[in-house]
Amino acid sequence: MSDTAVSIETDWAIVASFVLYLLLLVGIALYAAGARSSSMTDFFLGGRAMKHFVVAMSAVTSGRSGWLVLGVTGLAFVDGAAAVWSVVGYTTVELFLFLFAAPRLRRFTGRMKDITLPDFFASRLGGGQGLRVLVVVVIVLFMTAYVSSQFAAGGKAFAGTFGVADTTGVWITAGVVLAYTLLGGYVAVALSDAVQAVFMIVGLVVLPVVVVASLGWGPMFDTLRALDPALLDPYAIGVGGIIAAVGIGLGSPGQPHIIVRYMSIDDPRSLRPAALWGTVWNVLMGWGAVFIGLSGRAVYGGVDALPSADSEQLFPFLAGEYLPGVVAGLLVAAVFAAIMSSADSQLLVATSGVVRDIYQRILKRDAEDLDPRRLVMVSRVVVLALCLLAVGMLYIPGMEDLVFWLVLFAWAGLGAAFGPPLLMALFWRGTTAAGAAAGIVTGALVTIVWYYTLSDVLYELVPGAIASALAVWAVSALTRKPEGAERMMGLLKGDPSERAGVQG
Structure with a gap:
């Protein structure tokens, strides 16, 4: 890991507004510490009592991370309007999840007292401990690497914004995420994600409005057309490119840190208003990111005008150029909000796999009446350990390459691995543990x-998801359905005879 500080001129207005943002997160952690964190369900699901607005905002921000704020803006800078297809893909898929998949998942997990994704697979499909261990290993492996990469991104963002060493930035990012996750568990993570969603939406809406207003709508499009007419053509990338971009959305059903949000809502019926809020936020943030890329291309002309000739540096660079220090500081906070809202969620999901599915369900399965407070304490220790492991991975020579490799496949790999088995378990009674x-x-x-x-x-991701679905279908067709499959489907669908206790 680099330990080189970037030499920049400090804008104390940016520093002050950013410090206020960090203090807000600490305040949320202190509030959540006194809220729901006394049991496993509290610590990992907020007691299944989260309101629809918080669930919607948390699901959206934890799913987007820095990929939207930095990646999509950079993609639109390079490819133009065609970048919108990636927004169309995940927005459509997540609307489907909110409306159709999430209610089934929430009803079933509430009735069965399931806390994690491995819990759901074990309850729905059986299969002994083998399936549970497989799911946990994949989750912990990818999520720990994902958290490590988020910390590395935070370190670089701190270095580029405040002139500190990358190492210092990594520890600050990790420290803030650790503080509110350790103190308040899921409640702190979900509430902070909801607050961070506001920062992200402000950043992704205010900045393009300001830049477009300064350029003029017509002149901006004239400039883009003069640079390259393809920048204004959403179909310029061809059918294959459109399928690939839309296909990004296929990863959403397989992301445990998104799926767990649906399990935490107070009432399955609340998922409909959550769908509305989540979709509106996805559309606003996605279109905002695209227009930041388009307006930035009109301003700078080419990637060589950006820091390090890196299109993903467009967002903070453009904010510093067009906005006052205090506002720019809030937009810088939006970058960190995107990073932290994913890191905290991934850290908590990895922890839940270790504590709930390995420690409680396997290592201590014969122990009777484990003290809930002891389990929460173990959870906090594991959060700390995984956080330190994620930071430590950045110090091991050659490990950064492994982290990069794992993260490269994190969205696509998790999406293809878990998405089809989850959806088929929710909607097809014939799904078996061997098939999953x-x-x-x-x-x-x-x-x-x-x-x-x-x-x-x-x-x-597209062929991976198709192959996964075919494998689930083929192997399930050749293996025996779990006992009680009809009753399980009744729980998923919310049949009147099975509704008692669904709110769990």
């Missing part, structure tokens, strides 16, 4: 192999 295991392994392997062989033809 086959889908998880097949989806991950096809994603990796496709990336190294045919990624120029089609984004690896």
Whole structure:
């Protein structure tokens, strides 16, 4: 990990507004520490009592991370209006999840007292401990690397914004995330994500409005047309490119840190208003990111005008150029909000896999009446350990390459591995534990192999998800359905005879 500080002129207005943002997160942690954190359900799901607005905002921000604020803006800078297809993909898929998949998941997990994704698979499909261990191993491996990469991104953002060393920035990012996750568990994470969603939406709406207003709507499009007419053509990337961009949305059903949000809502019926809020926020933030890229291209002309000729530096650079220090500081906070809202969620999901599914369900399965407060204490210790592991990975020579490799496949790999088995378990009564295991392994392997062989033809998540779905179907058809499959489907659908206790 680099330990080189960037030499920049400090804007104390930016520093002050950013410090206020950090203090707000600490305040949320202190509030959440006195709220729901006394049991496993409290610590990992907020007691299944989260309101629809918080769930919607938390699901949206934890799913987007720095990829939206830095990645999509940079993609739109390079490819123009065609970047909108990636927004269309995940917005459509997540609307479907909110309206159709999430209610089934919430009803079932509430009735069965499931806390984690491995819990759901074990309750719905059976399969002994093998399936549970497989799911946990994949989650912990990818999520720890994902958290490590988020800390590294935070370190670089601190270095570029405040002139501190990358190492210092990593520890600050990790320290803030650790503080509110450790203190308040899921409540702190969800509430901070909701607050961070506001920062992100302000950043992604205010900045393009200001830049477009300064350029003029017509002159901006004239400039883009003069640079390259394809920048204004959403179909310029061709059918294959559109399928690949829309296909990004196929990853959403397989992201445990998004799925757990649906499990935490207070009432399955609240998922409909959550769908409205989540979709509006996805559309606003997505279109904002695209217009930041387009307006930035009109301002700078080409990538060489950006710091390090890196299109992903567009957002903070443009904010510093066009906005007063205090406002720019809030927009810088939006970058960190995107990073932290994913890191905290991924850290908590990885912890839940270790504590709930390995420690409680396997190592201590014969122990009777484990003290809930002891389990929460163990959870906090694991949060600390995984956080230190994520930071430590950045110090091991050569480990950064492994972290990069894992993160490269995190969205696509998790999406292909878990998405089809989860959806088929929710909607197809014939799904079996062996089928789900086959889908998880097949989806991950096809994603990796496709990336190294045919990624120029089609984004690896698309064939990975298709292969996973086929594997679930084929193996399930050849294996025996779990006992009580009809009753399980009744719980998922909310049949009147099975509704008692669904709110769980």
